Amino acid sequence: QVHLVESGGGSVQAGGSLRLSCVGSGYTDDDIWYVAWIHQAPGKEREAVACIRVRGYEIDYDDAVKGRFTISQDNAKSTVYLIMSSLKPEDTGTYYCAARAGLYCSLNPTKYRTWGQGTQVTVSA
Numbered sequence: 001q002v003h004l005v006e007s008g009g010g011s012v013q014a015g016g017s018l019r020l021s022c023v024g025s026g027y028t029d030d031d032i033w034y035v036a037w038i039h040q041a042p043g044k045e046r047e048a049v050a051c052i053r054v055r056g057y058e059i060d061y062d063d064a065v066k067g068r069f070t071i072s073q074d075n076a077k078s079t080v081y082l083i084m085s086s087l088k089p090e091d092t093g094t095y096y097c098a099a100r101a102g103l104y105c106s107l108n109p110t111k112y113r114t115w116g117q118g119t120q121v122t123v124s125a
Contacts, residue, residue: 002026002033002099002114012087020082020119022097025077026042027054031101032057035038037071037082038116040110041093052080060105087123094118112125 006022020037027033037049047060050071058070070083078095096119098112106112 001070003118004035004097004114006097006116006119011106011122011124012088014089014092014123015039015124016123017083017085017089018087018121020084020095020097020121022080022082022116024078024080024097024099027090027099028031028101032056033088033099034102034104034105035073035080035099036079036105036107036109036112037069038096038098038112039091039098040096041090044093046096046109048112050082050111051105051107053105054099058105060107062107067105084121087121089123091125092121094120 033054036048040046049065052071068086073080098115100112
């Protein structure tokens with residue numbers, strides 16, 4: 001069973017940067033796995049901002065974060081990162097990493113079955 005643990009959230013001023021980490025375990029070798037970072041702003045629905053193929057190269061970003069956020073991974077540490085720069089107040093919220101076994105990188109949060117506990121990001125104006 002896949003297990004995910006996020007860390008790295010915090011409070012920053014607009015224009016600042018943060019790096020979120022998602023340590024994963026339990027990935028089966030028989031499947032192709034994808035991890036997404038999913039943002040839930042206060043009072044709003046969850047939206048995936050980036051996804052990556054685990055131990056692969058496929059990556060996708062939501063248009064709202066292209067050029068500001070970078071998703072990457074360290075296979076040796078089984079960790080997926082979300083490097084967030086030029087942060088805006090609207091980036092405030094809870095960030096979850098989520099994993100799914102599939103055939104492509106999806107930015108649809110409903111495609112992901114396994115979720116971490118979330119980490120809070122607050123961006124002040």
